[in-house]
Amino acid sequence: MKRLLLLAPAVTLTATLAACGSSGGPARDASVPMVYVSSSRPAAAIAACLEDRLPRVRTSHAGAATELAVGSDSHNSYFITLTPLNGSTVIKVMRPANAPDDPPEEEMRFDIARCAS
Template sequence: MKQTFLLAPVVAVIATLAACGSSSGPSARDPSQPMIYVSSQRAPAYIANCLESRLSRVRMSRVGSATEIAVGSDSNNSYFVTLTPTNAGSIIKVMHPANAPDDPPEPEMRFDIARCAT
């Protein structure tokens, strides 16, 4: 019974992330819109540390109260993650620029965000 309650937040975040996905590849997604836009009860620092431990080639910076994370090579970033603190945790916004490489692949990136957000 206890395990059911622990999994409920994970299932909710994964369902939310799946709903944000593209249905027929990168061309179906508007690159000016976030690939992922979800809230989490986790603090930005927790999510940032979690993502840093799961992803390679991660660079973090601070812009005001937000944490920005660039994922990918220095010359060609794949994803930009913005973690904005809220009273209840964080807002996670992930952008995937047009013509950016899929490194890591989008499903892996979504999984890592889901794991770190719950």
């Protein structure tokens, strides 16, 4: 019984780290957001920050939401939606299943974190 209890924290930590890690590989589910977070920064400030940090960003608007497509015109790597909600901004990043790794996922996650804070 003691051995089982000692392993519980390690299993929890592993599950937590796996949830935070990248989802690379061919088994990626393109219908699940790669990143889904809320920020106290306005959508316009987050969009401007991402446009400065990321290569080949095209910005459009759909209602109150700001949409950014990252990558080449013919084959986008990421789609970012910035939606205002109760004084904050919801950031959702989607990545098509066979999208190129440009920029690499780790860099994208870092840039999202920097621009959201």
